[in-house]
Amino acid sequence: MFEDTRMKAFFDERQLRHAPKTYFRRGAAMPHQEQPQRAEILRDMLIGEGFEITKPGDHGLDPVRAVHNPGYVDFLPTAYERFVESAGTEALAIPTMHPGVRRGKEPKDIHGQLGWWMTDTSTPLTEGTWEAVYWSAQTAISAAEDVLAGARSAYALCRPPGHHAMRDCSNGFCFFNNACVVANQLTSKFGKVALIDVDVHTGNGSLDILYERGDIFFCSLHPDPTTYPTFFLGHADETGEGEGEGKSLNILLEQGASQDDVLAALDKGIGAITDFGAEALVVSLGFDMAADDPLAAVQVYPDGFAEMARRLAAMGLPTVLVQEGGYLGPSLADNAKAFITTFREATT
Template sequence: MKAFFDERQLGHAPSFYFRRGAAMPHQEQPQRAEILRDMLLREGFEVAAPQDHGLDPIKAIHNPDYVDFLPDAHARFVESAGEDALAIPTMHPGRRRGKEPADIHGQLGWWMTDTSTPLTEGSWDAAYWSAQTAIEAAEEILSGERAAYALCRPPGHHAMRDCSNGFCFFNNACIAANYLRQKFNKVALIDIDVHTGNGSLDILYERGDIFFCSLHPDPANYPTFYLGHADETGEGEGAGKSLNILLEMGADEAAVLEALDRGIAAISDFGAEALVVSLGFDMAADDPLAGVAVHAKGFGQMADRLAAMSLPTVLVQEGGYLGPSLDDNAQSFLTSFRAALK
């Protein structure tokens, strides 16, 4: 199982963001990807840089105007606000009546939902190559490989069609799932990050060709809030093609594995021909953003269950922050998945 990663993904280096009204160190640091990359090399995975597949696969998922806003947004912000200011939105249009303004500060509020995606000098390159990493992994599947791992950083599953959200700029998993539709009629995306895959739900909610399932605590009381409730099952052609499986706060491995089995059964009923996994190691009990309590052995069991589906699979990295067990959890999942392929 080949892995993909581009060193330019380390260029997004936000120093802080606001959480519950307080400024705090940003959780989504380049070191996350370095830990995962170094584990892959230590465990004998081949790690390759992705090719450049351009903007078309990204714009197939995201509003093209949103995509075009990002490349020079940081430079324009610095020109207006200065080097010491934090490139975050400080005003918002409410529930999206109105039009995109020309001013950079208004544009930040138009295209960005919160303070967790501050733009830095390297943010565009990092987000772009994170998406290319997911596309390259999907290309590996289209070429006939059974599985591939995309070490995507920054992550993607909170990014909606036309806005950044929750550390995420481009929805790498949705981009990969849509890319797989070139070959597969039915694709499933299962999100095992501890947070709701709210961006994926937003993007896929009316699609009947990509089944979406997310395991997460109740968004009524746990970030990212707003989306991911049990009664949100899709609309139009997507009716019945979205499944949110709610976990109790602090749920143990047995409860998480039971929920995963429910998701796998639903994907089987859908008749999926290929699979994308939004892989979040923030399910870990000691993750800084922990909501449930999975340990290294449990991540290995999750990998075994997903590999046993015997579907062509793209693993797309989402969360998993700088907790003590990040290396161990990633090693357990990825080596277990690789072993199950043999």
């Protein structure tokens, strides 16, 4: 069935160039959680476990524009340079004005544009942000192309992550929605694709992008967004519209949920994907499900991540793993090792 059962890992060192120092959370400035060191830890784990790190090819921006507003995509390459020209290098490149409800027109002033295309303070632009965002997307696209060419599975070490990025705006550490880019790429070969999000936070960007699509089933496991970030989207009654009706599934967890609770929710998601008849799978892979993650809300341990990998691999589908969250907690490398090596062993 598969031409190649070896699992490649894709990563580009330019993804480390996005280096935000601070952001505002609950009204206070604090150190930014999404640091380059996250990717370095995951990269070093991969090397230690015998993965050859494959540099992505350059596939351009058309695959990104296929899921994002082209105006948003065109805004990002020069946004930091334009901000510095206006505000200087000491200012934090975050939006300070927002249009509220989505009416009106995009302004021409950089400060107005930041508010138009960026939802919160968690995606500050830095000198290396555009390169990192671009190569994060190319990493995801290259992993998708590997699976399209016949690989059983591929792992995209994407950083910055992507699953909070909506069609026309950044959100929650994310700029381009890498997982949605991958899912859309896979539809060129597979009639039905599923995207399951096992990051602890709602895949709100993916929900936004895929909500009216009938060819991509989306499932997200996360705590109730009424009381846990990213808020707003991810409620149980949000099941899709139009051609996408019934193709979105939000499975809500209690804050503090046990590992067994998470695995039971995963089984529910796998069942729904099987009922959908998916021919290929994308996994938004977040290690912030860990009990000791700095943004922890549930209690998953390395053996739980390994079991998640076994259950997803047992679906037998061509699969792209796309890295999302998982921050600088003590067990980050152990959790990543448990999931990714288990998935590799189960699919070779």
